[in-house]
Amino acid sequence: MRNKLAIANWKMNKSRAEAKEFCEQLRQAAPELTGVETVVCPPFTSLYLVAEQLENTGVHWGGQNCFWEEQGAYTGEVSPLMLRDLRCRYVILGHSERRQILGETDAMINRKLAAAIGAGLIPILCVGETLQERENHRAREVVKEQLDQDLRNLAPPTAGLVIAYEPVWAIGTGVNASSDDAQEMISFIRERLAQSLGPESAAVTPILYGGSVNSNNIAEIMAEKDIDGALIGGASLQVSSFVTIARLIANA
Ligand code: PGA
Secondary structure, three states: OOOOEEEEEOOOOOOHHHHHHHHHHHHHHHHHOOOOEEEEEOOHHHHHHHHHHHOOOOOEEEEOOOOOOOOOOOOOOOOHHHHHHOOOOEEEEOOHHHHHHOOOOHHHHHHHHHHHHHOOOEEEEEEOOOHHHHHOOOHHHHHHHHHHHHOOOOOOOOOOOEEEEOOHHHOOOOOOOOHHHHHHHHHHHHHHHHHHHOHHHHHHOOEEEEOOOOOOOHHHHHOOOOOOEEEEOHHHOOHHHHHHHHHHHHHO
C-alpha cells in the first residue's frame, strides 16, 4: 500500500506572518485530515516557524531544495543535515523552475538526491517535459532520461522516495494535463522505477501529479489508478483550497 500525499509547494511566497496564519488555520483542520499525508514546503525563511507550528499535528514539512554537501564554504546553500535539524521529513528536488531558471542539471540533482537520502530525508523528485517536447512526441523519452540520470547509482532509498510528474507546460498556467495523459506517464514512470530501483521499491513509491492542480480537477486526476496524490503550487497558498484538495485526495 502506498501513502496518499497532498504536498504544498509555496515556492517564493509568504512572509513569516502569513505562514503563521496559514499554519494556525491548518492546525484546526489537521485532525480531520485522515487517509492522506499532508506536507507543507515553505521557503527556508519560514521553515523554522512552520516546524514549530505544525509539530505534533500529523502534518509534515519539508524544504524546496537542498545542496549536496553537509557543511562548508557554499554561500547561500542549505544542507540536508540542516533540513533534518529542522525535523523536515521531505525535500523537493529537481523542480522544473530550478532546472530552467537556475540551470540545475540532472548530474546536480543526482548528487542532491544521494545527499538527501543519506541524511534520512525523503526526496520529492520532480520530472516532466516542456510543451515543445510533448508536441514533438518526446515526452516519455525526456522523462525517462531525467529519471535514469537523476537516480543513477542510487540504492533503493530506505526512508522512501516520492516522484512528482509535473509537465512544465502545466505549471502555474491553469492548464492541467488530462487525467489520461497523467495516468499514462505515471504508469510509465513506475515501470522505469522498477527497472532502476527494483520492483519492490517501485511498488511502494508514491507518484504524484503536479501542474495547475485545484479543487475542481483533483478528483478526476485521483480517479486514475496509478496517481497517489498531488504536488500543489498556487492552490496551496490558501488553507481552504489546500485542505479541500487534501480531503478529495483522501476520499479518492
Ligand atoms: P502549480 O505549481 O500548482 O501552481 O501549477 C505546481 C508546482 O510547480 O509544483
